Amino acid sequence: MTELYLEDLHVGDRFESGTFAVTEKGIVDFAQDFDPQPFHLDLDAASRSVFEGLVASGWHTAAMSMNLFVTGGLRLAGGSIGLSVDELQWPRPVRPGDMLRLNTEIIEMRPSQSKPDRGIIRIRNVTTNQNGQVVQIFSAWVLARRRPAAERSI
């Protein structure tokens, strides 16, 4: 897949991802390492919680969404380097058996004032489940390289 530079991108461009299958083991493994709370770890305890069943940690949903972003349609030259996140919400829980998918839109772009080889783009990533329900909304500023001058003149 072609690597994209700032010059290749436009506000309003949209990109699709593949899919990520959520498993009970994946939810529990992530929680053991990073978010050891009963509603992420144990089916019985989770059924008695406010979630009424096992749910993924929000940070697990964010991590799975990052996988979909990195392997999706917006392949930035030099890699996807997030600078800051200014919105991250989990409107619905993610559960075992869910199949996640990510939709990315470029909502803002700025060339760097100080560094002529780069710019920043603001993206909005929306993660949905197999029923089209939104499980995560995420906006962030990401680094985008400018195409090197040598390549630009070809």
Added chain:
Amino acid sequence: MTELYLEDLHVGDRFESGTFAVTEKGIVDFAQDFDPQPFHLDLDAASRSVFEGLVASGWHTAAMSMNLFVTGGLRLAGGSIGLSVDELQWPRPVRPGDMLRLNTEIIEMRPSQSKPDRGIIRIRNVTTNQNGQVVQIFSAWVLARRRPAAERSI
């Protein structure tokens, strides 16, 4: 450790965490699952990247910080349920051998208008490394339960 209710908390309260040791294996394992980019996966490729060495995915830093939060001093009754994040930055990379620590401050509090059994608190979580350098800044609204009336009257 005592579980804390909205009534126990005050703007300005601060909480310390334990420590989280960052390993090369931890960085690579997380990246393979969630952020498969060369500067998170491979020492040689990472040394040629903008980071000049292997660095943790920002989402791995967020996940390790969640571990420190959940196991730290602010033990919320009913668990730590994040509602929305409005700031997440990674001012410095996290590298193998780093020892992370989290400092939490309550910066805002609101009782729920519609649900008398709960409120929300806004927390600012700052993750530092062994040299006291900030590696992540994170602000979020988190659910806080009100103490049940039966317990309140005791």
